[in-house]
Amino acid sequence: MTRWGMVINLNKCIGCYACMIACKQEHYLPSQVFWGRVLVGETGKYPTVRKQVYPVLCNHCQDAACVNVCPTGASIKREDGIVIIDYDKCVGCRYCVMACPYQQRTFYGDDGKEYFPGQGFTEWEIIGRKLNPLQKGTVVKCTFCAERVDEGIKRGLKPGVDRDATPACVNACPAKARFFGDLDDPESEVSKLAKRGSQLSPEHGTNPSVYYIIR
């Protein structure tokens, strides 16, 4: 079996938000919609302080709370571990938004928010709404760039190795902190790196497919 997963090496991450913005670019996400975010904080007391940065995204959990609560079957865990939303089935009830312990889901109301408020859509927003139309009244979130993965595999490419089959946030990271691949393949880079890493808040018991290497 294949289980697509990601490892984020926080030693390398500089908290630059490139992943978050590259995701918005890749999916033509409208203003104020984020499929990935960067959480910034600190631990310790002066002068023994550590800055903490966590780039977060959908964890594509093995035991996904969002999938479990979805009343219409719109939230689906694919065989390869990627959790996706079938917009045609989603009725926008937002149970999943409440259920996700990682707060990674967003209700998309499409209030026509422009990036430059009151100044109309830019050429980029106009073409983007055609290239990746979101459906008004549905819930949206990170797809692990399933479309890149699927298209890439069709072309004989290897996700996590070949850029065209790899999530945009992984490609964009200027610190090369993000890795993507098959967690079930013991030879893959991610499965080796995942052993150095840990899941975010494992106490939620959802078994995320995103791992963090923490120093």
Added chain:
Amino acid sequence: MRIEEDIKIPTMCGRCYAGCGVVVRRVNGVAVQIEGNPDSDMGPRGGLCAKGISGLQVLYDPNRLNVPLKRTNPEKGLHADPKWKEISWEDALTEIADKLGKILRDEPGKLMAQVSILRTFFASFCMKPLYDAGMKNIWVGGGGLHCGSGAHAVAGMINSSWSIVPDFDNCNYVIYFGASKGTAAGHSSGISTRLAAEFRDRGGRFVIFDPLCNYAGGKATDWVPLLPGTDGAIALAMCNILVNELGIIDKVFLKAKTNAPYLIGPDGRYVRDKETKRCLVWDQDEERAVPHDYRDIPSYKAACSVNYALEGEYKVAGVVSHPAFELIKEHLKQYTPEMASRVSTVPAEKIRTIAKEFAQAAKVGSTIVLDGHEVPMRPASAVLFRGGEGHENSFMTCFAVALLNMLVGSGDVYGGTLGWPPRSLGHPETGRFAFSPYRGVDGFMQTDYFGPAMLHPPHRIDEVVNTFDGLVGRVVKETVHNKDGRLIVEAGSVVTKEIAYELSRLPERMIKVEQFKSGGPWPITEPAMKGNAQLKDIFTVGFDPGVLGSSDQEEIWQKIKLPYRFEMMLSWGCNTPLSVASWEAIENSLKKIPFIVVAELFNTELTEGFADIVLPDCSYLEMLSWIEGKGMNFNYPYGMGDWCYHLVQPVVEARKERRSFLTVIWEIFDRMGYRAVLNKSMNDFFDFDEKHALKPDEKFTEEELADRSLKFWFGEKHGLAYFKEHGFISWPKKVEEAYWRYFVDCRVPVYLEFMIDIKEKIKEITDQLGFDIDFTQYSPYIMWAPCSIHKEDNPEYDLYCFSYRDVLHTGSATMEQPWINEASMMNPYTYNITMNEETAKKKGLKDGDNIVVETITGRQVTGTLKTLQGSHPQTCSIAACSGHWAKGMPIAKGKGTNFDNLLEIDLKHSDPVSLNLETAARVRVMKI
């Protein structure tokens, strides 16, 4: 939607001076995606920072300027309404060419230009013809003062480079004294981000001296908070420990690569050979004084056999003398860790530990064989930039960090502190694109190519006195005979070492040689009173003094009897009112200029407040530029990263009436009848030979000139068509280029003898003019001196306020892109004023409070407080270049706090050596 086009176009990022290689995807004529170029070492190899990705929102910002605008409201000021009127390009260019032409024919000094630090080389290339037409004054509006007047000079003298960086690939121990390399900012931003991440992940120690634990500090293995402006004291304390406690020093480096063995007489000057005037050293093998270049040192192996004394007392040429190192050793004793601790607040024990770790990590004596060459391996590096050097002790602080590196031999060797390689043996096909430092005056490293040379007037030297070294390799202008009439050298021939020696023995020893194309910081131009508005003629060490915007400029100009005042300013990509200092000072200096022309992407604080004509510029995604790869000693892959030369090409056609500033300048030159000046300027820039040179009346398009120059540099197969298709050209770097230090027989100064001379000369001039200059730091000894922020004794003004480079922002245009703005809003610190949590508590302040930050002179800025533990308790900080108020940038408007208004801008608040502005302020903070 039918996809009619889906292509990828390779080009170069233009969001900061790092110029990472990027690829832009275009669908049906719309640029939809920007990503890093995975095939180029110029950047993160596929990744790209948030600013780079957000370039699409520069391209498609509805607030972009589309037509030329003319001010109809004669009133100017920070918040004045320009009352724009749209005008045609024809009208705009006619008016500009008319006024500019008159000025150039009358007194070119009346023109000043300012350029952005972003895309430094494009800006310099655009402005170069103006220089060649007589323009005298240009500054890097904003960036310059907040840039590296001290750091560039010292990195130039020590590393023949614009700045310094660790050899992350091979280094194990890195110390930062206020730098942001590796956190998506600074020189070679993308390259350093990639390499520093690897360095951290493989366990490299990252010791960061920084008052703030945010970006660089946030990635430290050891974050060491200190007070601003005290970095130099800590570095010197570490030097003291190395020399006087541990005795860990790289004697080979000091003996062969520095002036540590130069004999110093009782007057503090070099003891020189009576006849040749060459500096003397004590050869311990021959037990006698010999000239500094007595032995050829072409390799590391040769360096190891050099046995010049570093210590002892020698009677030479009738005087008692000591090697410079012996004096330095004694001088350093005053910089105890306890002393450094008192001024910086860093515990003395911490300084001791770090010094010891650094010394051990440097593995002094170790070598590695690379490609058949044995080179030293020094995997320890100390680096500084803005944080360390942005103070009134800038020049000396940079030298203190340089000394720390040199003591362990960490200078352009494997694993150590590197400059951007100043040595290229040339493109493999053409041999062109070649440059190298060489041994110059007094044996010191000298270079003809240094940074964007046309931006800073070259240190022109047409007479070399005192030594013959500087003559080697030069072209002689005049035929020279000796006093018996025997021919020594014919005009036009190249000077060999033998000829130079003979020339140096001529009684007058004044030999005219061809002017350098451009020059580095050594030898220092002799201070003189030539009436330069920026005082660059007097303070010749510095790079970008702030006089063009200073509050005391009129007083200065009256004192130097400047025969003109500015009547016109030409600005590209600058936002002076927002990004320099005191709003009033900048307002006053700009209001005095009757005609200001600005080429810009948006209306900014500069255009709205002060511009008479605004020209709609092309963004980097709409234009051609083939000169940004020509970054001499600055911003290309360092270490063993490949040589890369990238093209900037239009990924979409320029919308509306936008025009590239480059072609606008050319058009203005034609209208003024200055075509011949322009063409000569281009010939000089590209180094064209006779075959390629432009004829005086020849007209050319951007594409034609690009093709001609690219082929000239990289061969017939590599013209513009090649670059358009591939985006860039690269070739492997050689060991002799990357780690060039022991392949070039030259030295760098650890004892600053030149300071004695320039002090005397500057003092004579400034006394005569009535300037009040503190000459304490004009010392041959590398030292630390307190700044005015340290001397403030009013206890009410208890905090040091400074600005920092936020990971999301660079320059002054990044707050306008909605993606970056969204991220900035998400970040807890970016748009807020940050302060230590306990400090805030003591003041009765909490997160979210609206506060005012006020200096003792009453300068104020306001903002919202965000507390954190990772901040020195005696400091507060603000992200640089925020707090926009221009209507033309509605996304940026009102975000954050404009730090720069807290800064005074005058001679008193400048480093007396480099004129680097003090960029921290003593403040009090109150709730509103």
